[in-house]
Amino acid sequence: MQFLWNYIDLLIGKGLDSFVIGELLFYSSASLIPMALPLAILLSSIMTFGNLGEHYEMVAIKAAGVPIRRVFAPMMVLMVFISISAFFISNILIPKANLKSKSLLYDVKNQKPSLLIQEGVFNNEIEGYSIRIGKKESDNETIRDIIIYDNVTDASSGRSVLVAENGTMKMSEDKRYLFLDLYKGKRYEDMPQRDNVKRNFPHNIVRFSEEHLTFDLSSFSFSRTNEDLFKDSYHMLNVVELEKAADSVVKAEAEVLDKIPSYAEIYYRPLDSNYTKYRDAGLLENKENILANFDKVDQQLLFNNALNSARTVKSITDYGVQAQFNLEKLRTRYWVEWHRKFTLSFACLVLFFIGAPLGTIIRKGGFGMPVVFSVILFVIYHVISMIGDKFARQMVFTPFFGMWLSSFILSPLGAFLTYKASIDSNLFNTDVYSNLFNRIKKFFVKPKSNEGTVSGR
Numbered sequence: 001m002q003f004l005w006n007y008i009d010l011l012i013g014k015g016l017d018s019f020v021i022g023e024l025l026f027y028s029s030a031s032l033i034p035m036a037l038p039l040a041i042l043l044s045s046i047m048t049f050g051n052l053g054e055h056y057e058m059v060a061i062k063a064a065g066v067p068i069r070r071v072f073a074p075m076m077v078l079m080v081f082i083s084i085s086a087f088f089i090s091n092i093l094i095p096k097a098n099l100k101s102k103s104l105l106y107d108v109k110n111q112k113p114s115l116l117i118q119e120g121v122f123n124n125e126i127e128g129y130s131i132r133i134g135k136k137e138s139d140n141e142t143i144r145d146i147i148i149y150d151n152v153t154d155a156s157s158g159r160s161v162l163v164a165e166n167g168t169m170k171m172s173e174d175k176r177y178l179f180l181d182l183y184k185g186k187r188y189e190d191m192p193q194r195d196n197v198k199r200n201f202p203h204n205i206v207r208f209s210e211e212h213l214t215f216d217l218s219s220f221s222f223s224r225t226n227e228d229l230f231k232d233s234y235h236m237l238n239v240v241e242l243e244k245a246a247d248s249v250v251k252a253e254a255e256v257l258d259k260i261p262s263y264a265e266i267y268y269r270p271l272d273s274n275y276t277k278y279r280d281a282g283l284l285e286n287k288e289n290i291l292a293n294f295d296k297v298d299q300q301l302l303f304n305n306a307l308n309s310a311r312t313v314k315s316i317t318d319y320g321v322q323a324q325f326n327l328e329k330l331r332t333r334y335w336v337e338w339h340r341k342f343t344l345s346f347a348c349l350v351l352f353f354i355g356a357p358l359g360t361i362i363r364k365g366g367f368g369m370p371v372v373f374s375v376i377l378f379v380i381y382h383v384i385s386m387i388g389d390k391f392a393r394q395m396v397f398t399p400f401f402g403m404w405l406s407s408f409i410l411s412p413l414g415a416f417l418t419y420k421a422s423i424d425s426n427l428f429n430t431d432v433y434s435n436l437f438n439r440i441k442k443f444f445v446k447p448k449s450n451e452g453t454v455s456g457r
Helices: 002-011 018-054 057-063 068-109 239-265 273-281 296-362 369-393 399-403 405-422 430-444
Strands: 129-136 142-150 160-171 177-190 203-216
Touching: 002 018, 002 068, 018 057, 018 068, 018 296, 018 369, 057 068, 068 296, 068 405, 142 177, 239 296, 296 369, 296 399, 296 405, 369 399, 369 405, 399 405
Parallel strands: none
Antiparallel strands: 129 142, 142 160, 160 177, 177 203
């Protein structure tokens, strides 16, 4: 739904085949796996062990002396398999889906809208022609009051205008050609003006009883772009390709830094062509103050040349610094995507160790309490992941720390909940917290004294 809301304006009115739209939705859905898979694992683990706890099956298992690590063992085997599969999804499936989705979306963006000729409106979508139809009959083929401006047939002689009373409009079976059969009309053709006559407008008028026109609509057909044009983007690369791309950026950074001194070196030269000659000939009388050997005009020229050279060197260094910064930012994006391939697999394990013990503690199955806890925990996980991702891309954090931030924060929570579940803790028992609150209240609030009261007898 999010994809449809973002790109619905690109899909409507372009005559796209339903297969193309379905293909675009299918490829775009692959990008939802990194969000859907951790949430599915978190929810399913809470529901599974919550149902076991709600029906006292976990109580029976623990009463039989089975430790909780043995209860989690079969699920751990499944989670290892899912984590390995998640890595291959991130490393192979998602890059290929992103490549196909981006190339297909590029073709959709550049696709012309389908030809739609409305009544009483000039249509300029066919290049070189402007077509107006006064009225279309209910069969969508019979047309009346037709005007066609033709700027293509003979550009040297000027524009021609065709007017017809009625006709028929049909499309070829492959929708590549538009056929117009016009009846009872005229064609007005402009002719070149004569140089020796002022204010003359020569033209021809051709009357016809029947005219047949064919328009090529091949530019409206959907064409696919070569996918190799998009494969160098960091979203379309796997782990090995990302490492090579990052290394190539490092080499490019080194080349930029090496070239800056050579570009700026030519501006570190004597500022006057006569200076070297004077110095070699020993004509510089004042060697401590070089400028004192020149008159004011030459001194001003020296200052101007020095200022221009300094500005040029500054421009060269600023360009080099900006180029190096852009390359460093690109290298950071490559490493961010490299770490992203692994964080999905590890996030599945972390969220399992949060969901499974949480389900045994809350002892609630179904779609009630598990959904609430799953949504809250997943929102926390997703927000932390987005913060780390953004700070890593902005080079506030290193790519490693930014991409693994959510795992670093949630892993202790998973270990804590697993420990609490192993000792059968009443972490979410309201009676425990109520009793604790009453104890604290009694400690701070002293009971009222009964001294000074009068007996009723």
